[in-house]
Each structure stands twice: as structure tokens, then as C-alpha cells.
Amino acid sequence: MTTPVAPTPMPPLSAALASADLLFDRATLEGVIADLGRRIDAALDGERAVFLTVMNGALIFAGHLALAIRTDLEFDYVHATRYRGATSGSELHWLREPLVPLEGRTVLLVDDILDEGHTLKAVRDDCVRRGAKRVLIVSLCTKQHDRLVDGIGADFNGVELPDRYVFGFGMDYHEQGRNLPGIYALK
Numbered sequence: 207m208t209t210p211v212a213p214t215p216m217p218p219l220s221a222a223l224a225s226a227d228l229l230f231d232r233a234t235l236e237g238v239i240a241d242l243g244r245r246i247d248a249a250l251d252g253e254r255a256v257f258l259t260v261m262n263g264a265l266i267f268a269g270h271l272a273l274a275i276r277t278d279l280e281f282d283y284v285h286a287t288r289y290r291g292a293t294s295g296s297e298l299h300w301l302r303e304p305l306v307p308l309e310g311r312t313v314l315l316v317d318d319i320l321d322e323g324h325t326l327k328a329v330r331d332d333c334v335r336r337g338a339k340r341v342l343i344v345s346l347c348t349k350q351h352d353r354l355v356d357g358i359g360a361d362f363n364g365v366e367l368p369d370r371y372v373f374g375f376g377m378d379y380h381e382q383g384r385n386l387p388g389i390y391a392l393k
């Protein structure tokens with residue numbers, strides 16, 4: 207019989223929320239995403255792209271974004287994590303690689319946040335290694351600081367963020383708060 211593992215104690219979400227600022231509410235984000243959808247349709251110009259979501263954080267953004275794009279899409283996902291419930295990143299762990307063949311395809315690489323860029327750079331480079339002819343990076347938000355790794359940027363970005371830890375709309379505070387309908391920033 208396996209010994210049950212005690213759950214890791216989590217700092218309470220309620221305390222974080224009590225001292226956090228709401229940066230973008232749901233209505234604002236829905237408007238931003240509608241605009242992203244229109245711009246992506248224009249870039250695709252009728253081409254059926256692979257819509258590759260980076261789990262878990264991009265789940266909510268990806269659902270909204272897919273409904274804002276009128277061009278038909280082929281869905282797949284990768285699961286790569288670097289923060290693992292913490293508020294600072296470490297090495298990237300691949301939990302699931304893409305299954306759809308990417309050779310010769312346009313890939314819409316969809317993530318919730320471009321922070322230091324390690325995650326999107328690694329996943330983008332992997333798509334290129336698999337033969338993608340074009341990888342368009344779509345991020346709901348990008349953090350403003352000087353720690354971005356070289357050679358990465360969003361082709362389509364929703365909103366700019368201050369250099370503060372954020373959560374909500376898919377992003378977690380110690381694996382909590384992902385389904386909050388807005389983006390909040392810790393003080």
C-alpha cells in the first residue's frame with residue numbers, strides 16, 4: 207500500500223486577493239481577445255493552422271481566442287512547465303509533446319504570458335525542429351522588464367503588464383486563482 211502524501215500547504219488565495227490590484231477585468235480582456243482574433247484571421251488569410259496551446263496556463267485564453275478566430279483550426283497542445291506552482295521559474299519540464307505532425311504547417315503557439323520567455327522560446331524552437339514552416343506566437347500578456355531572453359517575442363500580444371507577479375484568467379497563484387475572470391497583480 208502506498209503512503210498518502212500530505213498536501214503541500216498553500217498561501218491562501220484570499221489573502222493574495224485582498225492586497226492585489228485588478229489590472230484587467232473580463233470585459234476588457236474579451237475585447238482585447240476579439241481584436242487578436244481579427245488580426246490572426248488576417249495573418250492566416252484562409253490557411254488552416256495548428257492551434258497549439260501551452261497548458262495549463264493558456265487554457266482559458268485559448269478557449270476564448272479560438273472562438274474569436276473565424277478561420278478553421280486544427281487543435282493540439284503541449285504541456286511544459288517551469289514555475290510548477292511557484293512564483294519564480296526554474297528549468298522547463300516537458301509533460302506532453304505535440305502529437306499533430308507540424309511539418310510544413312503554420313503553428314499558432316498560444317500562451318497566457320510571456321514573462322522571461324524561456325517557455326515560449328523552448329516550445330517555439332521545438333516546433334521549428336519538427337518542421338513547422340511558420341510559428342506565430344500569441345500571448346495574452348507580456349511583462350515589461352529587462353529579463354527577456356534573446357530571440358523571442360510575441361507576434362500577437364494582448365496586453366502589457368508591469369513587472370509584478372500576476373494571476374487569474376488562467377494564471378495561477380500557487381495553483382490557485384486560475385479561474386478568476388480577470389488579471390490581478392500582487393503588490
Ligand SMILES: O=P(O)(O)OC[C@H]1O[C@H](OP(=O)(O)OP(=O)(O)O)[C@H](O)[C@@H]1O
Pocket residue numbers: 260261262263264286287288289290291295317318319320321322323324325326377378
Ligand atoms: O516566460 P516564462 O518566464 O518562461 O514564463 C511563462 C510561462 O510560465 C507559465 O507556465 P508555468 O510554468 O507556470 O506552468 P502553468 O502553465 O501550468 O502555470 C506560463 O503559463 C507560461 O507558459
Ligand code: HPA
Pocket residue numbers: 263289319321322370371372373377378
Ligand atoms: O507572473 C506570473 N504569473 C503566473 N504565471 C507566470 N508565469 C510566468 N510569470 C507568471
